[in-house]
Amino acid sequence: MRRFSKRVPLTLAVMALIVAACGGDGGGATTTAATDQGGSTTAPAGTDAPATTASPSEDAVTLSFLYDDNPVTIATAEALVAAFTATHPNVTFETETRPGGGEGDNLVKTRLATGEMTDVFWYNTGSLFQALNPTETIVPITDEPYIENIVDSFLPTVTAEGGVYGVPSQTAMGGGVLYNKTVYEDLGLSVPTTWEEFAANNDAILAAGITPVGQTYTDTWTSQLFVLADYYNIQTQDPDWAEKYTNNQAKYVDQPALAGFEHLQEGFEKGWYQENFGSTTFDDGLVLLANGEIAHYPMLTFALDAIAQNDAEAVQNIGFFGQPGNDAATHGTTIWMPAGIYIASTSEQQEVAKEFLAFVASLEGVDAMTAAVAPQGPYMIEGASLPEDTLPAVLDIQAYIDAGATAPALEFLSPIKGPNLEFLTVEVGSGLSTAADAAALYDEDVIAQAQQLGLPGW
């Protein structure tokens, strides 16, 4: 007994550790009950029987909904669910979160392939959407009236073989460079419109003892921005580049596409990045930018919400410009399309699910989103406008859109996106590899993707 009692505290300590480790995981299902007995509210008073006069959509219905665990996504999805159930009290949502990134891609694919998907789900548009085999796994909404509400430029990103499959879940985003306006004012700099000007600004910032560019390689996906956000510049030089790329006729090893990799290498060689960029996280990067410890952070504008959550004042001090290219006359920015909301073809509640999608693609849906999350770019719904308190960086993006100086990111124009880009860009940005070598490896990397999709010419 003595021996046993000695080990009890030890065992408890271990169990506490294990429980703590498990508790950190996101995910899990929660039920958002708009009303406890959805059906009974519409039932005629004094009868126990369910409403016989109600149309099918007024019966009590449970709709399951899967979305990723990004805080912005959660806030948006919850706001949409709450606003929808307020006008549809018979609908109860069972919501579920999933990890983002490759892990989430896998989960969604597996659940679709095994017929275990929720009724409606939130997932990327563009190349990732194409990999879901949408014609078999997702309900087409091509002929629904609310397709009219959606901005035309969004539709190709959720279209497969002529059918439309999803509605936009958020605002579009800009992909380029977030910058600290105080640093710019203090040093008397102006927003660069060419890469040369950008490099000159960085030299001045470095001379002033501030880190010019933040890189955050603990979250490897953040390393891709210099390459991906350069797509606008590729397109201005070769308007058909995306099509050639899909047809195996254009490569990253050649200009104009190589420039993105070269920028990353230049930044490392010129010492633009902060110390220990290899152990810096995305969240750290946002704090550094807000504090003015780094002047630029190549990023998507969805990061603005995360900055606002930490410090509502600091985010007013963040501006945005498109990644500069060679020519000031054509300066513009790359745009990321929002994720879509789709209906799984295995859903037994397709009518109600379509009503939900109609709500998401309406101005009421937009209002619900705006109330929950500050817009990070323009909405993809016709007639939706940005509120008065829109963040300055978002207004910067809007200015590019108004000027017509935007292009969608490559992943919305071509189904090909290799999985190893983020590791290759980390190598270039860390000085472990050169731009040319990494670009060549990336061209190899996408071959498997193209073959998997069965594209002609690969």
Add this chain to the structure above:
Amino acid sequence: MNQRTEATSEVGSLSAGGTATVPSALGVEHRPTKTRLLAHKAYPHSFYIPAAIVYAVLFIVPTGMAFFFSLTRWSLFDWEFIGFENFVLFFNRPALVSSMRNTLIYAVVTSGLKVVLGLLLAVLFTSMIRLKTVMRSMVFFPVIVSIVAVGITFKILMHPSEGLINKTIELLGGVGPSWLTDPQIALLSVALVDVWRGVGIALVIFIAGIVSIPEEYTDAVRIDGGAWARFRHVIVPLSRNATFTVILLSLIGGLRSFDLIWTMTGGGPGFTTDVIASAIFKQYQAGFYGLSTAGNVILFIAVSIIVFPLMRYFNRKELDL
């Protein structure tokens, strides 16, 4: 009696049976004798059916399917037979080839250190020192902690500017390296954590091996030589079975290691700490299910090529005490 008997009983409580059970778990056992063959016939064939069904459904069928799907381009929704293209692709990718090299380095380093440290600690903890039960528990403790928890903890401890390790080095006047982001040492950093985490198992096996060495040898050496002689001529050669077990176990563990590397570096920076298992996992995440299955077949073959000859060699050299 003396300290030996006491040690045996303690080891029994930790490893439930000592040396006798550990090697047999690896198939390192004596060739079946005639009596044992006769014993097999004592059971009617119907007795084997339940186990055979479980084995077939859970092991043979999935293995066969894996071999098949490694020859296809598989998207979960449909598949296309492409022969050995996946294998060709695998060996043409520099990142995947370097992952094989990293796996070998990782397996050899962790296995080697676990043998050396495990043996030294076992000698210490079977000697007459105070608090050895407590210290044994402390060395064994990391084994029962979740690997992911260990990985996350050490990732924080090894942070180049904020981590406790480098803060300590700074206090002592030095400058600590970037443990996990310097491509030169990142793999070794993870390997060291793996050794810290896994040396407890090696320790238990070695203790079991050492306490099962018959008294007479120790007594003889006590007359003829000192402590070094005891270590060199009694403990090292006579705990050979335990050494083989530790080498095999840790080598197999090192070859298929994944969880610690994934939580600590994710294979980075770049591909510098990618091992076969993490490289396969990335292909799987990317949706290349056929290619990742081919990677698993390669891992299976690689482990077999390394481990089976070793096992045969060890079996031949096995000692009867």
